[in-house]
Amino acid sequence: MAQYASIEIIRPDDWHLHLRDGAAMADVVGLSARQFARAIVMPNLKPPVVTTEQALAYRERILAALPASRDFEPLMTLYLTDRTTPEEITRAKDSGLVAACKLYPAGATTNSESGVTDIPRLKPVLEAMREAGMPLLVHGEVTDEAIDIFDREPVFIERVLRPLIDQVPGLRIVLEHVTTAEAVSFVRSGPETLAATITPHHLLYNRNAILVGGIRPHFYCLPVLKRERHRLALVEAATSGHPRFFLGTDSAPHAVGSKEGRCGCAGLFSAHAALELYAEVFDQAGALERLEGFASLHGPDFYGLPRNQARIRLIREPWTVPESYAFGDSQVVPMRAAETIGWRIERR
Numbered sequence: 001m002a003q004y005a006s007i008e009i010i011r012p013d014d015w016h017l018h019l020r021d022g023a024a025m026a027d028v029v030g031l032s033a034r035q036f037a038r039a040i041v042m043p044n045l046k047p048p049v050v051t052t053e054q055a056l057a058y059r060e061r062i063l064a065a066l067p068a069s070r071d072f073e074p075l076m077t078l079y080l081t082d083r084t085t086p087e088e089i090t091r092a093k094d095s096g097l098v099a100a101c102k103l104y105p106a107g108a109t110t111n112s113e114s115g116v117t118d119i120p121r122l123k124p125v126l127e128a129m130r131e132a133g134m135p136l137l138v139h140g141e142v143t144d145e146a147i148d149i150f151d152r153e154p155v156f157i158e159r160v161l162r163p164l165i166d167q168v169p170g171l172r173i174v175l176e177h178v179t180t181a182e183a184v185s186f187v188r189s190g191p192e193t194l195a196a197t198i199t200p201h202h203l204l205y206n207r208n209a210i211l212v213g214g215i216r217p218h219f220y221c222l223p224v225l226k227r228e229r230h231r232l233a234l235v236e237a238a239t240s241g242h243p244r245f246f247l248g249t250d251s252a253p254h255a256v257g258s259k260e261g262r263c264g265c266a267g268l269f270s271a272h273a274a275l276e277l278y279a280e281v282f283d284q285a286g287a288l289e290r291l292e293g294f295a296s297l298h299g300p301d302f303y304g305l306p307r308n309q310a311r312i313r314l315i316r317e318p319w320t321v322p323e324s325y326a327f328g329d330s331q332v333v334p335m336r337a338a339e340t341i342g343w344r345i346e347r348r
């Protein structure tokens with residue numbers, strides 16, 4: 001098998017990113033813009049981004065915080081609630097700047113308190129999205145207390161996603177941050193309108209990372225890391241060349257104090273090195289030739305957006321990740337903190 005010293009690909013996009021807001025956002029946005037041309041920006045701020053007007057204002061704050069040299073396009077999203085109307089979908093579509101809407105089952109993850117409690121009642125909104133050609137992005141976990149946290153994704157697929165696809169056929173759906181073999185086979189056997197994003201952490205780690213040799217809060221995210229057999233299924237899907245699996249980091253920075261407490265927040269921060277971490281995965285799988293499809297082609301194709309023109313080069317050259325990055329009035333601990341990564345992006 002060829003051992004590439006470097007690899008050049010079309011500049012990638014991140015189809016699932018948390019940028020937060022204010023000074024913290026200003027500290028992290030440049031790290032994503034360094035590698036990605038565009039990113040789907042998640043709307044789970046406090047309070048959430050529920051109207052087109054709020055999404056456009058958030059977009060302006062992101063653009064204002066970008067380093068002058070960076071060309072980076074934030075693709076905005078709306079946070080669906082029980083009160084979202086079909087008219088709001090039309091406004092979002094007409095703005096030309098809102099790319100998708102996000103469904104958080106209420107209580108499923110970080111800042112999802114205002115999420116949807118009654119998904120069947122959302123049908124008129126989902127139909128308006130289908131007419132607008134606007135994808136529905138889904139955090140796919142049930143919140144039922146009786147369901148084990150490691151089973152919440154497969155149960156969501158059977159209880160919620162399968163019926164939803166039947167009720168609104170033709171709606172484009174992205175099952176975000178898939179973590180299980182069940183999700184992979186559901187997407188593979190699903191309609192052409194169903195896709196999934198995969199994170200670097202779910203490709204690189206299994207649940208041992210959280211629990212072996214001490215409890216490691218920086219590996220805690222939702223959906224939680226799963227068994228090794230699930231990780232292997234994700235690697236197979238990502239590196240297979242299948243066009244309905246693509247890159248979405250779910251980089252979700254939290255101030256170090258909110259991760260390392262008695263009740264730590266869910267979310268891993270990977271924006272400092274996301275593409276480099278994906279390169280490791282594809283390299284280990286002997287599939288570097290397929291990185292470009294996963295990182296740069298399948299996403300825009302599914303969203304119906306143009307592919308990027310610029311190119312980016314990754315070099316096989318280890319570097320040590322800092323212990324932390326600035327994050328507003330605090331710090332954020334990055335994935336692989338104080339450890340090495342085998343690839344780096346060529347500076348231009």
Ligand SMILES: NC(=O)N[C@@H](CC(=O)O)C(=O)O
Nearest residue numbers: 018109110221222252266267
């Ligand atoms: N993934 C996470 O563990 N956390 C995300 C929310 C999410 O994507 O579910 C966050 O906003 O912190």
Ligand SMILES: [Zn+2]
Nearest residue numbers: 109139222223
């Ligand atoms: Zn999520």
Ligand SMILES: [Zn+2]
Nearest residue numbers: 018042250252
């Ligand atoms: Zn997320």
